[in-house]
Amino acid sequence: xxxxxxxxxxxxxxxxxxxxxxxxxxxxxxxxxxxxxxxxxxxxxxxxxxxxxxxxxxxxxxxxxxxxxxxxxxxxxxxxxxxxxxxxxxxxxxxxxxxxxxxxxxxxxxxxxxxxxxxxxxxxxxxxxxxxxxxxxxxxxxxxxxxxxxxxxxxxxxxxxxxxxxxxxxxxxxxxxxxxxxxxxxxxxxxxxxxxxxxxxxx
Amino acid sequence: xxxxxxxxxxxxxxxxxxxxxxxxxxxxxxxxxxxxxxxxxxxxxxxxxxxxxxxxxxxxxxxxxxxxxxxxxxxxxxxxxxxxxxxxxxxxxxxxxxxxxxxxxxxxxxxxxxxxxxxxxxxxxxxxxxxxxxxxxxxxxxxxxxxxxxxxxxxxxxxxxxxxxxxxxxxxxxxxxxxxxxxxxxxxxxxxxxxxxxxxxxx
Numbered sequence: 001x002x003x004x005x006x007x008x009x010x011x012x013x014x015x016x017x018x019x020x021x022x023x024x025x026x027x028x029x030x031x032x033x034x035x036x037x038x039x040x041x042x043x044x045x046x047x048x049x050x051x052x053x054x055x056x057x058x059x060x061x062x063x064x065x066x067x068x069x070x071x072x073x074x075x076x077x078x079x080x081x082x083x084x085x086x087x088x089x090x091x092x093x094x095x096x097x098x099x100x101x102x103x104x105x106x107x108x109x110x111x112x113x114x115x116x117x118x119x120x121x122x123x124x125x126x127x128x129x130x131x132x133x134x135x136x137x138x139x140x141x142x143x144x145x146x147x148x149x150x151x152x153x154x155x156x157x158x159x160x161x162x163x164x165x166x167x168x169x170x171x172x173x174x175x176x177x178x179x180x181x182x183x184x185x186x187x188x189x190x191x192x193x194x195x196x197x198x199x200x201x202x203x
Numbered sequence: 204x205x206x207x208x209x210x211x212x213x214x215x216x217x218x219x220x221x222x223x224x225x226x227x228x229x230x231x232x233x234x235x236x237x238x239x240x241x242x243x244x245x246x247x248x249x250x251x252x253x254x255x256x257x258x259x260x261x262x263x264x265x266x267x268x269x270x271x272x273x274x275x276x277x278x279x280x281x282x283x284x285x286x287x288x289x290x291x292x293x294x295x296x297x298x299x300x301x302x303x304x305x306x307x308x309x310x311x312x313x314x315x316x317x318x319x320x321x322x323x324x325x326x327x328x329x330x331x332x333x334x335x336x337x338x339x340x341x342x343x344x345x346x347x348x349x350x351x352x353x354x355x356x357x358x359x360x361x362x363x364x365x366x367x368x369x370x371x372x373x374x375x376x377x378x379x380x381x382x383x384x385x386x387x388x389x390x391x392x393x394x395x396x397x398x399x400x401x402x403x404x405x406x
Contacts, residue, residue, distance in 0.1 A: 089234060
């Protein structure tokens with residue numbers, strides 16, 4: 001693409017580094033910013049730099065946070081006896097958005113994946129063990145990891161490490177998605193949903 | 204959507220003001236920036252602020268420019284006897300990308316649209332007249348405006364204003380798009396393409 005301006009070229013170049021944004025979209029965004037007030041570009045730039053330089057990781061659960069401890073860990077409304085172990089912040093946000101969970105979290109910062117060179121020591125697993133060891137309060141660990149080979153490996157590893165503690169360890173249910181047609185569910189999921197069937201509520 | 208961090212919330216809010224970017228995409232971009240080096244966020248922010256604060260408008264053609272005169276107006280390779288009148292910079296860029304035009308431009312900065320309260324005085328039409336008046340060089344004006352009601356009105360207005368000068372005034376051809384199926388062309392376009400048929404090249 002031809003830009004007659006170096007300023008535009010630089011801005012397009014930087015924006016199109018973002019995932020899912022190509023040169024055409026970047027140019028559209030740049031031309032939009034030029035039409036708007038100067039302040040809106042400045043606000044955008046400030047918010048991005050502030051975010052990147054001021055963000056912290058919660059010292060308890062390793063969720064991204066504005067302070068040393070995140071809003072979830074410091075909330076009195078959350079049940080600290082249940083820890084939900086997730087791979088990363090987007091997964092945590094996805095669970096938060098269901099509004100079905102009231103415990104706290106532990107963000108691993110990844111998943112065991114030998115192919116990507118990620119082992120248990122690269123994740124916050126030791127920190128999870130320390131957290132359980134240092135607290136009388138924790139009663140249950142929920143493993144909310146992706147139902148993939150890597151997720152299963154990570155769950156298996158964590159379960160082994162937590163064996164010595166008197167804890168309930170659970171994993172999120174795997175089965176047919178709500179609203180999905182049974183006919184289109186894959187065999188493994190459907191098979192698993194029969195094995196791990198739950199009692200039908202009667203009353 | 205629930206964000207446990209004010210920094211994330213602010214960044215998502217600012218990004219999602221951009222056209223075609225919703226909260227979910229904004230969050231994805233924010234989490235991407237958090238994974239990348241600090242420098243890439245700073246580079247992005249700097250490029251945007253520099254763009255917005257340092258960009259100028261070419262004093263001859265009103266194209267966006269890094270200097271007082273844009274790269275097209277100052278180029279010795281461009282034919283200054285032909286001025287192509289366009290609505291805005293994206294249209295100029297679209298024509299530049301065809302690599303079929305070697306003249307210069309005049310960017311109106313909009314189009315006459317009474318419904319949006321935009322009249323001739325809001326556009327760089329007087330500047331176009333002055334430009335033609337002040338130069339012996341200009342021989343042809345190409346009106347490259349959108350084939351809409353507003354585009355036609357603007358073209359008609361400009362044509363009337365330019366009547367007193369000894370100029371060739373042309374407009375970009377309207378007809379069936381190259382590569383399009385005739386059967387799917389709309390009636391007005393197809394009708395017009397018959398009326399304004401051009402001689403078939405024989406040799």
